[in-house]
Amino acid sequence: MVRHFLSQEAQARFSAARLDVIEEMGRLAVEERCQFVVVCGDVFESNQVQRQLLVRALEKMAAFPEMGFFLLPGNHDPVNASSVYESPTFRQRCPDNVRVLREFEVVEAVPGVELVPAPWPNKHPTTDLVEAACAGLEAGSALRIVVGHGAMDSMSPDPGDRRAIGLRGVEERVSAGLVHYVALGDRHSTTNVGSTGRIHYSGAPEPTDYDETDPGNVLVVDLTADRVEVEIRHVGKWRFLQRNWPVSSDQDIDALEEWLSGEEAKERTVVRLSLVGQVSVAQKARLDDLLEHHADLFGAIEMWERQSDLVVIPDETDVDHFGLSGFASDALSELRSMAEGGESAPAARDALALLYRLVEARS
Structure with a gap:
C-alpha cells in the first residue's frame, strides 16, 4: 500500500x-x-x-x-x-x-x-x-x-x-x-x-x-x-493520529511541542494536524521550525489544509525585528498587505514566516 x-x-x-x-x-x-x-x-x-x-x-x-x-x-x-x-x-x-x-x-x-x-x-x-x-x-x-x-x-x-x-x-x-x-x-x-x-x-x-x-x-x-x-x-505497529490544534499564543505552541515530543514510536506514527487561530509572524516562524523538526522524527506530519484556518497578522514587534530598508522594506510592506486577505494570503503568510526565520538565522 x-x-x-x-x-x-x-x-x-x-x-x-x-x-x-x-x-x-x-x-x-x-x-x-x-x-x-x-x-x-x-x-x-x-x-x-x-x-x-x-x-x-x-x-x-x-x-x-x-x-x-x-x-x-x-x-x-x-x-x-x-x-x-x-x-x-x-x-x-x-x-x-x-x-x-x-x-x-x-x-x-x-x-x-x-x-x-x-x-x-x-x-x-x-x-x-x-x-x-x-x-x-x-x-x-x-x-x-x-x-x-x-x-x-x-x-x-x-x-x-x-x-x-x-x-x-x-x-x-x-x-x-x-x-x-x-x-x-x-x-x-x-x-x-x-x-x-x-x-x-x-x-x-x-x-x-x-x-x-x-x-x-x-x-x-x-x-x-x-x-x-x-x-x-x-499486532499493528503503525499509528495514524489526527488532531485539531487551536493556536493563539506561545503557550499553545508550547503545548503542541510538548505533545509531539511526548509521543512514542514516532518513526511509526503519522500525524495530520489542523491549526486554527491567529498568530504573529514570529509565532508562525516558530511553528514552522517546530513542525519541520518533528517531521524528521515522525513517519510523517501533514497539514490538513481544508480544516486549518491559521491567520498570520504581523505586529509591530515583527516589523521592528526585520530591520529592513529600501526594496526589502517595500517587499515586506507588500507581503503584510497581501497577508490580510485574498487568494494570495496563505502564500504571503508563509513568505513572511520564512523571511522572519531567515532574518533570525542571519542575526
Whole structure:
C-alpha cells in the first residue's frame, strides 16, 4: 500500500511493517494453538504487485508450515483475468500451507471444520456474494465458517447497494445452525456486527488511514456449535493520529511541542494536524521550525489544509525585528498587505514566516 504523504524512506518502513505483520500473525496463531488462519480479502493492494513483494509475503507464510493460511480474493485482488493468484510467480512459489479460496465451494479447512468462501470474481459484482455462497447450505455436522468481504447492508452508506452483505440473511443462518461464524474483511476497523456475537470484521492488521477507529488487530476465535469466544489481539505497529490544534499564543505552541515530543514510536506514527487561530509572524516562524523538526522524527506530519484556518497578522514587534530598508522594506510592506486577505494570503503568510526565520538565522 502506497501512501502519498510518506517519504521514500518512511514508505519503505511502512511496507516492511505490512510484511512483518504476517510473521506476527503466524507466531500468534502457533502460540494460541490455532488450527488455521483466514484472511478475508484484500491480501494485496491490487493484482499488479511487484514480484518481490509477492514472494516475500509467501515466504512469511511458508515460515509456519504447520499453519494453514486461507486467502480470500477481495475487491482489491479479485480472481479476474489479471489476478495475482493466477500469476506464474504465485503458482510457482505458493507454499503447501497456503490456499486461495478462488471458488464458491465449501472447503474443509481441518477435519470437522468447513469454510464457505465468497470470493470476488471481479471489482464490480452486482449481487450479495455472501448470500450467493450460502444459498445452497444444508444442515450438517461440521462447523461452518463463512469467509466474506464487503460492506454489511446495516452499515453501508448506500442502502441500495446490491453488493452489500445482507445482515438479516446471515443472522438467520447463524440462528438456524447452518453457519457458526462469519469472518469478514473490507472494513479496516475491528467490528462486531449484529447481535449473535458470531459475525466479525477483524479489521486491517496494520493501520492504513486516519478514519479507522480500531485497526491493527487480528481476532483469535475459539469456536464450537454452542459457544464462541472472540479475543482481539493487537499486532499493528503503525499509528495514524489526527488532531485539531487551536493556536493563539506561545503557550499553545508550547503545548503542541510538548505533545509531539511526548509521543512514542514516532518513526511509526503519522500525524495530520489542523491549526486554527491567529498568530504573529514570529509565532508562525516558530511553528514552522517546530513542525519541520518533528517531521524528521515522525513517519510523517501533514497539514490538513481544508480544516486549518491559521491567520498570520504581523505586529509591530515583527516589523521592528526585520530591520529592513529600501526594496526589502517595500517587499515586506507588500507581503503584510497581501497577508490580510485574498487568494494570495496563505502564500504571503508563509513568505513572511520564512523571511522572519531567515532574518533570525542571519542575526
